[in-house]
Amino acid sequence: MEIIDKLSFDEKGLIPAIIQDTASKEVLMMAYMNREALEKTLKTKRTWFYSRSRQKLWNKGETSGNYQTVKKIFYDCDGDTLLIEVIPAGNACHTGKRTCFFQEIFKDKDTEEKKEIIRLLDQRIRERKK
């Protein structure tokens, strides 16, 4: 597939893939794909990854049933990272959590949530005016 040739796989033939819930926009997990995993993902519309520890392809959900149905795939400006929007059939994390990112290192105490909502509304209004 021509578009895959634009991607920069690393020296091990891998590219990181960020998995995001297409509805909630929650980041669920990050895993690595090789060319074959990406091709299988595109063909089956379900996520396939390359396990660096087990050194083989794996289909997310094949054991747990928590498949991820692929809705959109983006690549970044320098072509070395994928962002994949999915509908998750269940939890992403093997620990039973919805997302793998459930452990916090830091949280700003000075939350500026109201300011943030205003900023976001402003951004959306500007976009609609275009």
Added chain:
Amino acid sequence: MEIIDKLSFDEKGLIPAIIQDTASKEVLMMAYMNREALEKTLKTKRTWFYSRSRQKLWNKGETSGNYQTVKKIFYDCDGDTLLIEVIPAGNACHTGKRTCFFQEIFKDKDTEEKKEIIRLLDQRIRERKK
């Protein structure tokens, strides 16, 4: 810092950091941090990364002015990826786009957006009942 010792930096001493807009939840970019970059990020509340090509630390926004103010930092279940929620002062991408992930490989034509909104509402309602 004790919590940093729980993280798995790779053989080059790096850990990938996914940068997400804390309000819109849009994924803006992914870049790599070494221990020093993470420490500087925690200290300054602005994102610092390690450039693999230039082999040095860089502070996002130092040239463009598009700083990212850090609101939350998470690490994933196996401690080898960071998720950082930020307030971006401007565009994340050096191309002038808001996000680095503006190029699409795939988009599912059978959008099930209504189903998705219902699923999400259902999820939120269940969470509130807990």
